[in-house]
Amino acid sequence: MIKQLKNVKWKHFVNYIVVGAALIVFAILRLVGEDVPRSTQFLLQNISIAMILAVSLNLVVGFLGELSLGHAGFMCVGAYLGGKIASLLEATLGNGPLTLLLSLVVGGLCAAVCGVIIGLPALRLKGDYLAIVTLAFGEIVKVIFQNAAPKVFGGTLGLPTPKYSRHELYIYGFALVLITLFVIQNLMRSRHGRAITAIRDNEIAARATGINITKYKLMAFTISAFFAGIAGVLFSYTQSSVQAVKFGYNYSIEILVMVVLGGMGNITGSLISATLITYLNTVLATKLEGDSAVLKDMVYAIILITIIIYRNAPGLKGFREKYNFKNLISKIHTKHHDPAYVKDDEAAWDRVPTKIHMDEILSVDVSVDVSKSTLTPDKPSKED
Amino acid sequence: MSEYVLETQNLGISFGGLKAVQGLDLKIKKNQIYGMVGPNGAGKTTVFNMLTGVYHPTTGKVFLCGEDITGKSQETINHKGIARTFQNIRLFNNMTVVRNVMVGLHNQKEYNSGFITSVLRLPKHFRVEKQMREKAKEILRIFDLEAERNNLSCNLPYGKQRKLEIARALATNPKLLLLDEPAAGMNPNETAELMETIRLIRDKFDITVLLIEHDMKFVSGLCDEVTVLNFGTVLAKGKTADALNDPEVIKAYIGG
Numbered sequence: 001m002i003k004q005l006k007n008v009k010w011k012h013f014v015n016y017i018v019v020g021a022a023l024i025v026f027a028i029l030r031l032v033g034e035d036v037p038r039s040t041q042f043l044l045q046n047i048s049i050a051m052i053l054a055v056s057l058n059l060v061v062g063f064l065g066e067l068s069l070g071h072a073g074f075m076c077v078g079a080y081l082g083g084k085i086a087s088l089l090e091a092t093l094g095n096g097p098l099t100l101l102l103s104l105v106v107g108g109l110c111a112a113v114c115g116v117i118i119g120l121p122a123l124r125l126k127g128d129y130l131a132i133v134t135l136a137f138g139e140i141v142k143v144i145f146q147n148a149a150p151k152v153f154g155g156t157l158g159l160p161t162p163k164y165s166r167h168e169l170y171i172y173g174f175a176l177v178l179i180t181l182f183v184i185q186n187l188m189r190s191r192h193g194r195a196i197t198a199i200r201d202n203e204i205a206a207r208a209t210g211i212n213i214t215k216y217k218l219m220a221f222t223i224s225a226f227f228a229g230i231a232g233v234l235f236s237y238t239q240s241s242v243q244a245v246k247f248g249y250n251y252s253i254e255i256l257v258m259v260v261l262g263g264m265g266n267i268t269g270s271l272i273s274a275t276l277i278t279y280l281n282t283v284l285a286t287k288l289e290g291d292s293a294v295l296k297d298m299v300y301a302i303i304l305i306t307i308i309i310y311r312n313a314p315g316l317k318g319f320r321e322k323y324n325f326k327n328l329i330s331k332i333h334t335k336h337h338d339p340a341y342v343k344d345d346e347a348a349w350d351r352v353p354t355k356i357h358m359d360e361i362l363s364v365d366v367s368v369d370v371s372k373s374t375l376t377p378d379k380p381s382k383e384d
Numbered sequence: 385m386s387e388y389v390l391e392t393q394n395l396g397i398s399f400g401g402l403k404a405v406q407g408l409d410l411k412i413k414k415n416q417i418y419g420m421v422g423p424n425g426a427g428k429t430t431v432f433n434m435l436t437g438v439y440h441p442t443t444g445k446v447f448l449c450g451e452d453i454t455g456k457s458q459e460t461i462n463h464k465g466i467a468r469t470f471q472n473i474r475l476f477n478n479m480t481v482v483r484n485v486m487v488g489l490h491n492q493k494e495y496n497s498g499f500i501t502s503v504l505r506l507p508k509h510f511r512v513e514k515q516m517r518e519k520a521k522e523i524l525r526i527f528d529l530e531a532e533r534n535n536l537s538c539n540l541p542y543g544k545q546r547k548l549e550i551a552r553a554l555a556t557n558p559k560l561l562l563l564d565e566p567a568a569g570m571n572p573n574e575t576a577e578l579m580e581t582i583r584l585i586r587d588k589f590d591i592t593v594l595l596i597e598h599d600m601k602f603v604s605g606l607c608d609e610v611t612v613l614n615f616g617t618v619l620a621k622g623k624t625a626d627a628l629n630d631p632e633v634i635k636a637y638i639g640g
Contacts, residue, residue: 183503190502190509191490191516198476198487205474208436210462210491210556219499 048173050274056227062265065200073138076247078232082107111229158241386450395444419607465559477538485520488555
């Protein structure tokens with residue numbers, strides 16, 4: 001019992017510890033003046049953006065259980081509006097952390113407002129229908145920013161963004177990952193999170209239990225959009241100009257792949273797969289040159305398929321269970337090397353005879369306390 | 385305050401041309417255990433769905449303690465004081481037993497903590513969570529489920545899942561509890577236990593119970609009054625023994 005509780009706590013803090021440790025290491029390196037190479041900085045920026053996106057999409061897909069394919073759309077809103085605000089503020093406030101902070105807040109809030117506007121009508125839909133609406137939203141946003149008001153948003157040339165010192169950006173990126181984790185993990189561990197998971201598990205029952213479905217769906221959707229907006233602003237800072245083409249449905253799907261690969265509703269998984277996929281993308285894009293560049297997508301796809309098959313193939317079940325990370329850890333902790341030891345679920349079944357011969361009537365003893373019963377069988381009823 | 389906890393007047397619903405339920409007048413007094421029986425397809429669950437706002441009745445009105453709740457949303461009706469269980473069990477399968485009950489406690493004023501409080505994990509959040517957990521344990525104790533509180537609800541045996549569903553419904557602090565076939569799939573011992581538990585919660589929580597059940601022993605042992613439905617219309621109603629022995633009712637069940 002106590003062990004179980006300890007495990008739960010550990011699970012919740014492991015994300016903070018890992019991301020926080022990375023953040024501290026980067027910050028110290030920066031203070032000492034030991035800059036990590038430019039290419040690594042770029043990779044780290046992208047990883048932090050991917051982490052924010054994956055964790056925030058996990059709130060909608062994993063915890064709320066609704067399929068959203070428009071996450072890049074919210075990111076686009078954040079990138080354009082946050083980037084625009086940043087370039088406006090640059091003149092008065094300079095190009096410091098304050099501008100970054102303000103543009104992050106504005107970009108996030110704008111995306112959140114879009115989340116509410118889309119969410120209110122769309123969250124009445126279910127499953128595939130919601131997916132189609134969010135997909136359409138992402139495409140519409142992309143086209144709007146590409147074509148509307150070219151003087152403001154730069155049209156097809158893209159929106160020029162302020163040149164923030166890129167040496168520090170990845171540090172802010174990881175700080176934002178930490179904030180995202182803080183908000184979403186704490187939300188999911190509260191009564192609000194419980195309501196959101198209840199809706200995913202059984203919407204009809206949640207409604208009958210008095211949960212306000214609309215409120216909680218909208219809450220999850222809006223928070224998710226807010227963080228996508230923040231990731232967008234961060235993205236706009238890493239680029240010399242924001243190109244709307246980037247935010248197509250391919251990118252939305254890539255974020256979804258991170259969530260699915262990491263496991264629905266598994267935040268640690270999202271962080272790991274965001275890192276992995278971003279790393280893969282970057283490495284493949286830089287290492288494969290010339291003619292072999294066409295192989296990039298193929299290698300990427302093969303790796304994804306392999307991972308998915310490994311995680312789900314029934315034939316590999318025994319192998320997975322044997323070399324499971326969780327099991328390896330619990331083996332170190334618990335000393336159950338007794339071969340007669342069976343885990344809770346299996347225990348009862350091992351004692352039930354499983355071979356039944358022809359023409360045999362087999363009964364399994366069920367120990368029921370008959371004395372407790374108040375119903376005597378076949379008692380003549382009062383009417384007789 | 386009306387004399388009746390639940391009163392329906394000429395309640396009816398039709399789907400297209402099909403009149404699923406018509407002319408239903410229920411009058412359920414406080415602390416009564418009221419039964420609703422009838423052959424399959426008689427419209428019993430449809431009545432439940434109308435009472436809880438899943439369906440909006442095409443005719444008639446529903447009053448809860450004298451207040452008109454016809455056509456209100458499911459959430460609102462639950463807040464006003466009707467909780468229900470389902471014929472096919474609907475638990476939150478990926479949650480532990482205790483959390484299932486805590487979802488039931490979600491809407492009660494004393495356990496309310498806002499979004500900011502929860503995200504920043506202010507002291508109030510911990511206080512409220514602790515109170516909710518204690519209250520949930522207290523309810524689980526009544527149903528003899530406290531020992532299993534940290535198991536996933538989908539891993540419970542069938543009978544316990546049914547009990548848990550009742551526990552969750554009770555957690556919403558209802559005035560009227562609707563039980564849709566609570567004894568389905570239970571063995572005789574479990575059924576007997578369940579009868580005791582329903583009486584116990586009626587007294588302890590001061591509630592009224594309306595239940596659908598096919599087990600006539602269960603109904604006659606527990607219910608004060610019953611309404612018998614067949615093809616959406618009331619076949620008989622009144623004291624349990626009288627209504628169940630009505631020749632029309634026997635004919636509807638046995639045929640002929």
